[in-house]
Every structure is written in structure tokens, then in C-alpha cells.
Amino acid sequence: MIAEKMVGYVKNSSLIRAMFEEGKKMAAIYGAENVYDFSLGNPSVPAPKELEDAIREIISGEDSIFVHGYMNNSGYEDVRKTVADSINRRFGTKFDQGNIIMTVGAAGGLNVIFKTLLNPGDEVITFAPYFGEYRSYTTNYDGVLVEVSPNYETFQPNLKEFEEKITAKTKAVIVNTPNNPTGVVYSEETIKEMAAIMEKKQKEFGTDIYLVSDEPYRELVYSGVEVPYLTKYYANTIIGYSFSKTLSIPGERIGYLVIPYEVADSEMVISAANVANRILGYVNAPSLFQRVVAKCIDAKCDVEAYNRNRELLYNSLVEMGFECIKPEGAFYLFVKSPTEDEMIFCNEAKKHNILIVPGRSFGCPGYVRIAYCVAYKTIENSLPGFKKVAEALI
Amino acid sequence: MIAEKMVGYVKNSSLIRAMFEEGKKMAAIYGAENVYDFSLGNPSVPAPKELEDAIREIISGEDSIFVHGYMNNSGYEDVRKTVADSINRRFGTKFDQGNIIMTVGAAGGLNVIFKTLLNPGDEVITFAPYFGEYRSYTTNYDGVLVEVSPNYETFQPNLKEFEEKITAKTKAVIVNTPNNPTGVVYSEETIKEMAAIMEKKQKEFGTDIYLVSDEPYRELVYSGVEVPYLTKYYANTIIGYSFSKTLSIPGERIGYLVIPYEVADSEMVISAANVANRILGYVNAPSLFQRVVAKCIDAKCDVEAYNRNRELLYNSLVEMGFECIKPEGAFYLFVKSPTEDEMIFCNEAKKHNILIVPGRSFGCPGYVRIAYCVAYKTIENSLPGFKKVAEALI
Numbered sequence: 001m002i003a004e005k006m007v008g009y010v011k012n013s014s015l016i017r018a019m020f021e022e023g024k025k026m027a028a029i030y031g032a033e034n035v036y037d038f039s040l041g042n043p044s045v046p047a048p049k050e051l052e053d054a055i056r057e058i059i060s061g062e063d064s065i066f067v068h069g070y071m072n073n074s075g076y077e078d079v080r081k082t083v084a085d086s087i088n089r090r091f092g093t094k095f096d097q098g099n100i101i102m103t104v105g106a107a108g109g110l111n112v113i114f115k116t117l118l119n120p121g122d123e124v125i126t127f128a129p130y131f132g133e134y135r136s137y138t139t140n141y142d143g144v145l146v147e148v149s150p151n152y153e154t155f156q157p158n159l160k161e162f163e164e165k166i167t168a169k170t171k172a173v174i175v176n177t178p179n180n181p182t183g184v185v186y187s188e189e190t191i192k193e194m195a196a197i198m199e200k201k202q203k204e205f206g207t208d209i210y211l212v213s214d215e216p217y218r219e220l221v222y223s224g225v226e227v228p229y230l231t232k233y234y235a236n237t238i239i240g241y242s243f244s245k246t247l248s249i250p251g252e253r254i255g256y257l258v259i260p261y262e263v264a265d266s267e268m269v270i271s272a273a274n275v276a277n278r279i280l281g282y283v284n285a286p287s288l289f290q291r292v293v294a295k296c297i298d299a300k301c302d303v304e305a306y307n308r309n310r311e312l313l314y315n316s317l318v319e320m321g322f323e324c325i326k327p328e329g330a331f332y333l334f335v336k337s338p339t340e341d342e343m344i345f346c347n348e349a350k351k352h353n354i355l356i357v358p359g360r361s362f363g364c365p366g367y368v369r370i371a372y373c374v375a376y377k378t379i380e381n382s383l384p385g386f387k388k389v390a391e392a393l394i
Numbered sequence: 395m396i397a398e399k400m401v402g403y404v405k406n407s408s409l410i411r412a413m414f415e416e417g418k419k420m421a422a423i424y425g426a427e428n429v430y431d432f433s434l435g436n437p438s439v440p441a442p443k444e445l446e447d448a449i450r451e452i453i454s455g456e457d458s459i460f461v462h463g464y465m466n467n468s469g470y471e472d473v474r475k476t477v478a479d480s481i482n483r484r485f486g487t488k489f490d491q492g493n494i495i496m497t498v499g500a501a502g503g504l505n506v507i508f509k510t511l512l513n514p515g516d517e518v519i520t521f522a523p524y525f526g527e528y529r530s531y532t533t534n535y536d537g538v539l540v541e542v543s544p545n546y547e548t549f550q551p552n553l554k555e556f557e558e559k560i561t562a563k564t565k566a567v568i569v570n571t572p573n574n575p576t577g578v579v580y581s582e583e584t585i586k587e588m589a590a591i592m593e594k595k596q597k598e599f600g601t602d603i604y605l606v607s608d609e610p611y612r613e614l615v616y617s618g619v620e621v622p623y624l625t626k627y628y629a630n631t632i633i634g635y636s637f638s639k640t641l642s643i644p645g646e647r648i649g650y651l652v653i654p655y656e657v658a659d660s661e662m663v664i665s666a667a668n669v670a671n672r673i674l675g676y677v678n679a680p681s682l683f684q685r686v687v688a689k690c691i692d693a694k695c696d697v698e699a700y701n702r703n704r705e706l707l708y709n710s711l712v713e714m715g716f717e718c719i720k721p722e723g724a725f726y727l728f729v730k731s732p733t734e735d736e737m738i739f740c741n742e743a744k745k746h747n748i749l750i751v752p753g754r755s756f757g758c759p760g761y762v763r764i765a766y767c768v769a770y771k772t773i774e775n776s777l778p779g780f781k782k783v784a785e786a787l788i
Contacts, residue, residue, distance in 0.1 A: 001602065001659055003513050003535070006666040013669050017467065046458035059449055064440035068643040073411065104498060104647070104676060111675035119397050136673035141397070208395065249462040251681025253498070253647075265395055272400040275407050279530035281505035282498060286680045287645025 009136065015361045016040060016132070023355050036354045036382035038370045041180065041331065043248040045301045045373075051247055054295035058288065068287055073278040075102030075256070075290055082294040083256055091229035099260055101273050102285035104253040106216050106242035108277075110137045113212060113238055113257060114172070115276040116269060118143040122171035127157040129334065129364035131180050131214070143171070150364050155182040155325055155334070156190050159197060166201040172210045173198065177227060178217040181362045181369035182334040183310075183327020185221060188228045195234035208236055208264040216242040216255075217330040219300055222307045225328045235262040238269075243293050245331075248301040254289040306331045309372040313379050320390040331373040334359070338393040342368050348392055352385030403530065409755045410434060410526070417749050430748045430776035432764045435574065435725065437642040439695045439767075445641055448689035452682065462681055467672040469496025469650070469684055476688040477650055485623035493654055495667050496679035498647040500610050500636035502671075504531045507606060507632055507651060508566070509670040510663060512537040516565035518606075521551040523728065523758035525574050525608070537565070544758050549576040549719055549728070550584050553591060560595040566604045567592065571621060572611040575756045575763035576728040577704075577721020579615065582622045589628035602630055602658040610636040610649075613694055615723040616701045629656040632663075637687050639725075642695040648683040700725045703766040707773050714784040725767040728753070732787040736762050742786055746779030 002010075016039055023037035058067055074080065080097035087093055103109035114124070120142035126134050128150045138145040146165055151158040157175070175194075177186040186194075198209050213230045218241065221227060231237045242255035259270050277284065284290075313333060314326055323336040335356075337345040342358045345368055349356050359367030372379060396404075410433055417431035452461055468474065474491035481487055497503035508518070514536035520528050522544045532539040540559055545552040551569070569588075571580040580588075592603050607624045612635065615621060625631045633652035638644035653664050671678065678684075707727060708720055717730040729750075731739040736752045739762055743750050753761030766773060 002510055002662050002666045005513075006510055006670065009669050009673060010662070010666050013665075017672065020464075021466065040464060042459075042464045044459065047462055052453050052458070055449065055453055059446050064446070065436075065438065065642065067645075068441055069645050070414075070434060070436045071645060072415065107675035107677050109675075116396055116400055119399075133673065137675065140673065248459065249681075251461075251463050251465060251678060253677060253680050268396050268404070271407075272396045272404050275403050276400065278411065279403060279527065279534065280674065281501035281503075281531065282676070283501050283647060284645060286647050286683070287643075288682075289680070 016357050019355050019357060026353060030353060033381070034353055036378055036385065038372065038374060039355045039357055041245070041371050041373060042250060043245055043301065043373050044375055045248050045305045047248045048296065048299045048301055050296045050299040051249070051292060054292045055288070057295070058291050062291070067291060071284060071287065073284050074274045075100070075285055079290045079294040082297055086297045087258065091232070093229065093231060095258060095260065098270065099258055101257040101259065101270070101277060102290050103240070103255050103257055103277065104282045104285055105244055105250070105255045106214055106240045107133065107137070108253065108282050108285070109240035109255050109257045110212065110214060111140060111280060112273050112276045112282070113240065114138060114141050114143060115280060116272040117171055117210060119171075121169060123167060123169045125162065125165055125170060125173045127162070127175065129155070129181050129359060129362035129367065131176060132361050132363070134174055147363050155179065155184040156186060157194060159190070159193050162194070163197045163201070166197070166209070168205045168207060170201070170207070170209050172212050174212045174214060176214040178221060178329025180217065180330055181332045181359070182325060183330045183332050184325065185225050185227055185328045191228050191230060191233045198234060198236075210263070211237045213237060213239050215239055216245050219246040220303055220306060220331060221329040222310060223328065227329065231258065231260050231262070235260070236264055238263060246300055247293065247296060249289070252286060252289045254285055254293055305376070306373065309374070309376060309379055312376065313370065313372050316383050317386060320387055321394045322390065331371060333370040333372060335368050335370060337366050337368055338390075340366060342366055345389070345393060348389050349385070352388055354382055354385050354389070410751050413749050413751060420747060424747060427775070428747055430768075430772055430779065432766065432768060433749045433751055435639070435765050435767060436644060437639060437695065437767050438769055439642050439699045441642045442690065442693045442695055444690045444693040445643070445686060448686045449682070451689070452685050456685070461685060465678060465681065467678050468668045469494070469679055473684045473688040476691055480691045481652065485626070487623065487625060489652060489654065492664065493652055495651040495653065495664070495671060496684050497634070497649050497651055497671065498676045498679055499638055499644070499649045500608055500634045501527065501531070502647065502676050502679070503634035503649050503651045504606065504608060505534060505674060506667050506670045506676070507634065508532060508535050508537060509674060510666040511565055511604060513565075515563060517561060517563045519556065519559055519564055519567045521556070521569065523549070523575050523753060523756035523761070525570060526755045526757070528568055541757050549573065549578040550580060551588060553584070553587055556588070557591045557595070560591070560603070562599045562601060564595070564601070564603050566606050568606045568608060570608040572615060572723025574611065574724055575726045575753070576719060577724045577726050578719065579619050579621055579722045585622050585624060585627050592628060604657070605631045607631060607633050609633055610639050611724040613640040614697055614700060614725060616697075616704060617722070619722045621723065625652065625654050625656070629654070630658055632657060640694055641687065641690060643683070646680060646683045648679055648687055699770070700767065703768070703770060703773055706770065707764065707766050710777050711780060714781055715788045716784065725765060727764040727766060729762050729764060731760050731762055732784075734760060736760055739783070739787060742783050743779070746782055748776055748779050748783070
């Protein structure tokens with residue numbers, strides 16, 4: 001028999017992933033062009049040309065044993081330096097390679113940092129709506145995920161409730177901005193208030209509270225919006241970054257952690273994260289793609305394509321009568337369900353081969369997430385279906 | 395402060411990895427050609443030519459969004475079918491893609507399967523000498539690693555003690571053949587006896603005992619030695635494979651699990667392993683390299699190069715008076731220390747810039763591991779140093 005803990009995980013297994021699988025089945029039945037799968041955050045824009053050039057250059061020009069071999073568990077020194085330099089250049093920080101640990105995507109990085117920090121029973125606070133996997137990443141290490149309820153007006157964090165929920169057991173706070181599923185970017189004002197609350201509570205309880213920032217969508221912002229770099233606002237900040245969305249390579253599993261020297265017990269945290277990266281079985285981030293991202297450190301996929309999708313879908317849905325905050329980043333719309341139970345909305349959409357994810361997967365029932373990282377044509381072709389859903393439910 | 399569990403992990407952090415880092419520092423001081431680093435199992439033979447051809451073909455010929463995108467958490471269906479077909483062709487088994495989960499190397503696969511199976515306090519039995527990381531992979535899930543002491547004559551498993559150590563809490567047995575650190579291949583006779591003992595104990599306790607076979611060295615065998623395919627001898631067998639050594643790509647983190655339908659509760663185990671692969675933060679095995687290994691499924695690095703190293707080092711050391719079983723596979727010699735405390739041997743070797751790993755890292759003090767996956771010239775140049783060590787200690 002499998003582990004008892006896993007029984008629960010399997011039962012509550014990711015609805016998003018289940019829909020992704022269902023979408024593939026539906027595509028086989030109805031034809032891919034007749035299924036409008038908005039379920040998964042799988043980039044629809046190809047990787048930038050620089051990426052394929054980089055792969056070719058590396059395998060032609062560098063030694064096979066070096067490119068595909070083991071290196072320090074934290075990653076190649078030169079790659080980590082390139083990453084640190086890039087962050088410093090863009091955000092005015094002062095990191096060096098010792099602050100960077102290359103990881104198996106942001107998901108790998110978050111697991112590494114929670115393994116590093118959490119004792120059983122330690123609390124991790126997150127703000128609803130939030131990426132559902134945070135619950136697993138926390139309970140993997142016997143931590144307890146504490147949800148702060150949504151601020152429905154702006155989907156900025158609910159800071160009053162946040163302050164109330166910090167306890168002596170709060171070990172970490174995890175934020176995700178630009179946010180999955182809302183597309184909201186936390187404002188500088190929000191970040192400053194949040195930092196002040198955490199500083200105050202650290203003093204009150206005599207504890208260290210680490211702010212963990214999950215940043216796969218940092219580069220996916222529209223209309224010139226700035227995303228504050230959190231290490232500049234709060235000393236105990238650790239960044240988990242992924243190149244999945246920036247370079248359209250989510251399958252390659254490549255990202256990094258930034259652990260500043262300003263973090264409490266930084267030397268221990270950095271050493272332990274290096275060890276955690278190894279013993280969790282990652283061993284190291286994939287070697288070729290470490291070298292590839294270093295060569296493409298300033299490259300980006302075609303963010304404008306997502307912007308076009310955003311404009312079309314947002315404007316169309318609002319015109320049909322749906323309610324939604326206009327996202328400033330990421331590639332999701334978080335739409336208020338016309339029915340109190342958003343499953344009715346999801347099921348009605350499915351009648352028209354439209355797959356969308358219920359908000360309860362993000363700790364926010366009554367809403368749905370629509371991932372618009374799809375072909376422009378898919379959005380165009382889905383609109384008559386959305387129109388019928390609107391007619392049925394609004 | 396970091397997690398209490400991590401304090402211990404950091405303190406007892408891998409001696410092998412520490413030596414690898416020390417070797418790089420020594421190389422910077424003395425020149426790489428004057429340091430004989432036998433510490434790490436990092437392949438010294440380049441990846442086969444097919445591998446680079448496969449990379450070029452895939453990035454030129456296949457859709458970027460497909461190649462670098464998300465797929466089923468267990469891996470691309472066609473890749474898993476190719477893997478299953480290859481195993482069936484070579485070993486006469488009857489697997490299909492449903493039995494295969496692509497993983498982040500064998501280390502990732504072992505973590506997935508222990509996460510899937512272990513309840514806190516469950517016991518995992520291993521045979522000394524063994525790869526030290528098994529301890530972390532077990533304790534990551536609050537399991538207890540139970541060591542069976544070495545059989546110093548043959549380094550085949552000590553089956554009498556094995557039988558005595560199986561209890562009602564034994565959830566898994568992990569074997570590694572060809573073995574790290576001894577290079578010994580467990581014989582068919584050994585496997586049959588081991589299977590009979592486990593069958594008997596399963597009946598006695600009314601439990602399921604899973605045999606987990608860690609197989610990164612399966613393809614690295616010499617003189618035509620056969621490595622039995624364990625699923626054919628014991629129904630409850632799960633294989634963890636890695637392409638790291640076969641294709642000389644340990645940094646790329648690509649391997650797979652085989653979970654046969656004959657395994658107890660196979661449907662649950664397969665579902666849970668799929669979920670564990672996701673929630674542990676691997677999400678999926680690196681996508682490009684899934685497609686690469688499928689294209690190179692029958693390719694191998696130049697095993698003959700390792701065989702030449704084996705012959706030179708084994709014959710030279712034995713001639714100098716060292717005692718050692720001649721390895722039939724992998725790329726390690728496990729040499730008896732001339733001094734009872736093998737640290738004296740290691741330190742004496744280090745005086746001559748020779749880095750070797752004490753046997754205590756493998757649960758077998760009094761021995762040392764010499765990883766001969768190095769350039770032939772490195773072995774040649776190290777021999778005068780070994781000779782001086784022999785003169786000092788034997």
C-alpha cells in the first residue's frame with residue numbers, strides 16, 4: 001500500500017493537471033481546433049531564437065564532459081555569476097554567485113527552501129487566491145499552510161488579516177507577483193506595508209520570518225508596469241525564479257534561488273539549500289540548460305503576443321457582461337463566476353468545449369481562472385462559446 | 395534558523411561532494427594535471443556522437459513549444475513507449491508506457507518512489523557497502539534505513555543477516571547492481587535467494603515488501619557479464635534507472651522508474667508516483683532530454699575506455715600489494731585499506747595529490763573507493779604516488 005499521506009495527495013490531485021489531460025483527450029475526439037483549453041499555464045509562444053542558437057553554440061563549442069557533467073550542486077560558478085550580474089544590472093542589487101543556487105525550476109527552488117527552513121508544525125502564510133501547489137510544497141516538510149482570505153476589490157494582499165495571522169510559528173510568507181491566478185502585480189506600497197508588518201512581528205515574537213517570492217512571471221508584464229524587487233524592501237527575502245515563462249521552456253525545469261547575505265543565518269541557509277538541492281534528488285539543475293540560460297540571460301519570449309491575447313479576451317468578456325480585474329502581468333484572467341458556485345460556470349463552459357479552472361483550486365471559490373497563453377485564434381474561436389455561456393448564466 | 399533536520403544533514407554532508415570541491419581547489423593550486431581526483435563518479439568519457447546529433451535534429455525539426463513545454467507529469471507518451479519497448483527487447487519483459495515514469499535522474503526516481511511508499515517509521519533495508527545518499531532519500535520521508543553488514547569475501551549481499559533484519563515494518567529493500575562502490579554484479583543465484591526470502595517474509599508478516607533496484611550502472615559491465623533484470627525474479631520490484639552513466643550526461647538529470655503492473659497496488663503506486671513527481675517540485679523530467687534519450691535509446695558511451703582504466707588500475711594496485719575484488723561493472727575499485735582506519739590511507743594518498751573516498755561513506759570502514767572514471771593518463775600519472783603510499787603503509 002502507498003504512504004497514507006500520498007492517499008490524500010492522489011485524491012486531491014491537481015484539478016489543473018486533470019483538466020490538461022482531459023483537454024488532450026477532448027482534442028483527440030473533437031479535433032484540437034475545436035477545443036478551447038484554457039486550463040494550464042503552458043506557454044504558447046515559442047522560445048526566442050537566441051535559445052536555439054545558444055544550444056547549438058554550446059554543443060558545438062564546449063566540451064561534452066563539461067556541458068553534460070556534474071558541477072557544484074548549486075550550479076556552474078560562471079552561470080551563477082552571470083545570473084547575479086543580470087539581477088544587479090536590472091534591479092540595482094549587489095549579489096554575487098554565492099547568493100545564487102540554480103534549481104529545477106521555481107517548483108524545485110521552493111521545495112529546496114521549504115526543506116531548508118521548515119520544522120514540522122511551522123506555518124507558511126500565503127494570500128488567496130494562490131497557486132495550489134504551495135500547499136503540497138509546505139506539507140511535504142510537515143509545515144502548515146495558513147491562508148489569508150482574498151481582497152476581492154483589488155486582489156492585492158489583505159494586510160489587516162495578514163497581520164492577525166502571523167504567529168510565533170510563522171516561519172515563512174510566500175508571495176507570487178505578478179500573480180497566478182489573478183495577473184495582479186503587488187504595488188510598491190503594498191510591499192512596503194507588508195515589510196513593515198513583518199519587521200514588527202519579528203520583533204514582537206523574536207523570530208525570523210522569511211519572505212519567499214515566487215517569480216516565474218516577473219518578465220511577463222504589460223504597459224510598462226514595474227514589479228518591485230523584494231529583497232530591497234525586506235532583508236529576510238528569498239527569491240525563487242524560473243525561466244519557464246520568460247523563455248517559454250517550462251518542460252526544461254530551470255530556475256534559481258537568490259539567498260541574500262542580509263538574510264538571517266544566511267551562511268547556514270545557503271549551505272543547507274545546497275545540501276537540500278542534492279538530497280531531494282535534484283542533485284543539480286539540468287546542466288545544458290544552465291549554460292543555455294546564461295547565454296540568453298537578457299532574452300525574452302514575445303510578451304506582446306500575450307498582451308494581444310489579454311486585450312482580446314479581457315475586452316470581449318467584459319463586453320459580454322463578465323466581471324474581471326484587468327491583469328497587469330502573467331497570462332491569466334481571474335473572472336468572477338456569474339453563479340455563486342463556479343463549478344456551474346466551468347461545466348457550462350465545458351458544454352462549448354471551453355476548459356477553465358475553478359477558483360477553489362486557488363483558495364478562492366466563486367471565480368475561475370482562464371489561462372490565455374494559447375493561440376490568438378483559439379481565443380477568437382472560443383468567443384461564441386463564451387457568449388453562449390454569458391447568455392445562459394448572466 | 396534552518397530546520398533542525400537540516401542541521402544534521404549539513405554537518406554530515408557528503409564527504410564525496412566535499413572532496414570533489416577540494417579537488418577543484420587543489421587543481422587550481424597544483425595544476426589539474428598534478429591532481430589525481432578519484433573522488434566522484436563523474437563520467438570521463440564524452441557522450442556518444444548520437445546524442446549531439448539527436449539534440450540538433452530535435453531543435454531543428456520539432457516544434458519549440460512541444461519540445462520545451464509541459465507534458466504529462468510522467469513524461470511524453472511516445473518517449474515512455476520507446477523506453478518500454480527497449481526494455482522489452484533487451485530483457486524479454488512486457489512493459490508498456492503506463493509502467494514508465496520519466497524522472498530527474500535515478501536520484502529523482504528514488505525520491506519519488508520513497509515519497510510514494512514510506513510512512514514515518516517504515517524501514518528500508520540496504521546492503522553495505524552502499525551509496526550513502528540512500529540514507530537521505532529514506533529519511534527525507536521519515537523512513538529508517540536498516541543496514542545489512544558487508545560480506546567481505548565477495549561483496550554479494552549477506553543474505554543470512556538480511557533475512558534476520560526483515561520485520562513487519564520493512565517496506566522496501568534497495569539494491570544497486572552493478573554496485574557503487576564495489577563494482578560487484580549481484581549474481582542470478584543471489585537474486586533468486588533474495589527473492590525467495592522476501593516472498594517468505596511477505597507471507598509471514600502479511601505485508602508487501604518492495605524491491606527497489608537502483609540501476610545507473612546497468613550498461614557499464616565488462617567481459618560480457620549479464621546483469622539480471624530484477625522484475626523477472628520478484629513481482630514487487632520497481633526499477634530506478636538513470637542515463638547519467640550510460641550516455642555520460644549526469645548533469646542533465648534524466649532517468650526513469652519502471653513500475654510493473656505485477657507490483658502490489660500497482661495502479662495506486664503508479665498514480666501516486668505521478669503525483670509525487672509533480673509535488674516534489676520536479677514537475678517532470680527535463681523535456682528536451684526526454685526526447686534526446688528516446689532518440690539514443692540504444693546508444694552507449696565508450697565502455698571500453700572504462701575497461702582499460704579498470705585493467706590498468708586494478709592490476710597496478712594488486713601488484714603493489716593492495717587487496718581488492720576485481721569489479722565486473724560500474725567504474726569503481728573498492729580497495730581494502732592497509733591500515734585498519736582507512737582515513738590514514740586517504741590522508742597518506744592526499745600527500746601525493748591522490749583523492750579517494752573513505753569506505754565509511756558507504757557504511758564499510760576499512761576500505762576506500764577509487765572512482766576510475768578519469769583520463770587514462772591520470773591513472774598512469776597517479777601510480778608513482780600509489781606506489782609511495784604502498785611503501786608507507788603495507
